[in-house]
Amino acid sequence: MIWNIYNTIREIESSFRTLKTDLDLRPVYHKSDAGTMAHLHLGILAYWIVNTIRCKIKAQGIHSQWNEIVRIGNTQKIITTQGTNTAGVVIGVRKCSAPSPQLQKIQSILLIKPKPFSKRKSVVHKPKLKKNETQYQQGFTPG
Numbered sequence: 001m002i003w004n005i006y007n008t009i010r011e012i013e014s015s016f017r018t019l020k021t022d023l024d025l026r027p028v029y030h031k032s033d034a035g036t037m038a039h040l041h042l043g044i045l046a047y048w049i050v051n052t053i054r055c056k057i058k059a060q061g062i063h064s065q066w067n068e069i070v071r072i073g074n075t076q077k078i079i080t081t082q083g084t085n086t087a088g089v090v091i092g093v094r095k096c097s098a099p100s101p102q103l104q105k106i107q108s109i110l111l112i113k114p115k116p117f118s119k120r121k122s123v124v125h126k127p128k129l130k131k132n133e134t135q136y137q138q139g140f141t142p143g
Contacts, residue, residue, distance in 0.1 A: 015050050015066045019043060053110060060109045075100045 020043075050066055057069070064072070076099045082092045096115045099107060104114055 011054075011065075012047075015047060015054075016043070018065075018067045018070070019046050019050065057106055057109050060105075062106065062109070069106065072100065072102050072106065076103055 077097045080094045099114050
């Protein structure tokens with residue numbers, strides 16, 4: 001019984017240590033009490049999310065620490081490429097890499113799509129620049 005409580009406290013401290021690093025959760029940097037409380041509430045919300053994720057994946061036999069789960073999650077990348085075609089139109093393509101088998105297992109447990117979005121293609125039209133003359137500039141004559 002005492003050993004289980006000790007391990008639970010150890011897991012909580014480990015998760016908060018990782019969250020403090022990831023979220024830069026250091027309330028002493030805030031100048032007002034409201035800012036400190038907002039940051040503290042954000043930390044508690046983040047811990048609740050972490051605990052929910054870890055509880056769900058533990059039920060399926062994955063007993064990794066939070067920093068290991070984050071490391072596995074960071075193996076999937078999003079690549080954005082932009083280029084200009086012959087008409088001078090900027091075209092952007094965004095693609096998501098395939099998840100590793102470890103990440104795919106975690107995503108399936110958490111009901112997350114292996115690729116959060118399909119390949120996207122966007123065309124960005126250049127805005128036409130307007131000449132911005134103020135009243136002062138219009139009345140100015142060199143001389």
